[in-house]
Amino acid sequence: MIAALAGGVGAARLLRGMVEVMPPSDITAIVNTGDDTVLHGLHISPDLDTVMYTLADAINPETGWGLADETWRVMESLGRLGGVTWFNLGDQDLATHCYRTQRLSEGAGLGQVTAELARSWGVGIRLVPVTDDPLRTRLQLVDGPEVGFQEYFVRLHHDVAVSAVRFEGAEEARPGPGVLEALGTAEVIVVCPSNPVVSIGPLLAVPGMAQHLAGLRERIVGVSPIIAGAALKGPADRLLREMGFESSVVGVARWYAPWVGTLVIDEADAALAGAVESEGVRCLVAPTIMSSVERAATLSRTVLDAVG
């Protein structure tokens, strides 16, 4: 059994590779919900959906988010009405949010609803939100107010300086159904190449998670989302610096050291393997750019083989 800590695009790609090399039913992905937002009354879970759509081979391959063969009738009409359109929602994608919101309003938990959606989309792995409770990543802007994650990421194109990050609701949140069990029974726990601050950070902020993970450190293998000092996509490099860490595999190792036993870094960073090990983290060097499902499969084999 394998557990994976997952954010959005990078995690989705690694998991897509993983189902090529092992039975999907042996994999549990524990997914960030700090990105979740309510817009137009709809409960949107961007990371859960990116992983789900990617595993369903339905993701838009050009953007890495949203669905292929998507249409935009609702958003076009909403634009004509002067509505909020900075967060673009395709017509088919909207059906996912409608389904989720309705089921939540009927009293179902987010984990239950996620399982139903994953089944409908034909996803074979177990997809588990880190918590069923409200958890919201909030970023304090240097030159502005505190904003929600999607405002930062989408509306402001993460092109603004951040002085602090917090996870609203984390103190009262409980690990979702199946989360601790999946971690406890996993032979390997994979930390997907997701943003350490705002994708993996919220998972650690749920009470009990950091402690639980620290006790499983030898079975935990991370993949660095930073390659040659930069994030492939998104603001991981910038946020690491803003949190006072180096934007490098060494910074990632330092950030993860309390609970990650092994870090896989890209070949481009091979020269830094020693510095990573100096942080007390075992280091493996491998190609980590997942430009195809085959490369993702190869990387996931490396990751799975990293532990005993």
Added chain:
Amino acid sequence: MIAALAGGVGAARLLRGMVEVMPPSDITAIVNTGDDTVLHGLHISPDLDTVMYTLADAINPETGWGLADETWRVMESLGRLGGVTWFNLGDQDLATHCYRTQRLSEGAGLGQVTAELARSWGVGIRLVPVTDDPLRTRLQLVDGPEVGFQEYFVRLHHDVAVSAVRFEGAEEARPGPGVLEALGTAEVIVVCPSNPVVSIGPLLAVPGMAQHLAGLRERIVGVSPIIAGAALKGPADRLLREMGFESSVVGVARWYAPWVGTLVIDEADAALAGAVESEGVRCLVAPTIMSSVERAATLSRTVLDAVG
């Protein structure tokens, strides 16, 4: 100045005729919100939208609800996900609900949001929800539970026996911004040919409304939604009977007598004019079937001329 008490399709048609014979800006439509529902997290106001779309000449002329040239991508996808699809929402129509829900979540009142939507849709009359407060028509089924209006009307095709109707939230509801002012300044108050029980009923249930209207009785002109004993559309005939009234223009006159001074009945019911007057309601006979905008305009002229 004219005020109109309005439900859905019948009201929309009469108002569409009325804007042909007088300046739209002189008309305030006070619209039922007892049909409102929240589905998929979206706040849906079917009567407000039917009136708005009709006045925008955007209504689907075949169904009388929803938009012309509509597409159904979201609902098709929602069906594949096993979601709730008995209440059909077109893609462009969904944009209206997204806009409304988002604005309400930002703290705007329903009246304010309705004004914004009406402006975007190019509606010239003033469109006012009867209340900004929650008001929900609930029907007790003879052979089943109490259900919300849309469940009764759409999911059950109003093909079930009802023993009682109540308006949840009515006791705490206040007339919406502009409602009492519009009634107070109107030379004529038109009761559109809407369902007396579940379209006009909720307007009367808002505290202050029935009393206020009773004091304006001589200026109030109703159009019977019952023609030759039957409703043109919907369950008005059935519900009148279930509430213990005749399904006829005489039953309508008796139901409305406390506050309606004049009732316009269709030529088909000319023989019942005397019986209507016996209920203490002045009676006018005219063609009331609005099969075209021209006929609706002619009817609205009759209605407007009915008072002094």
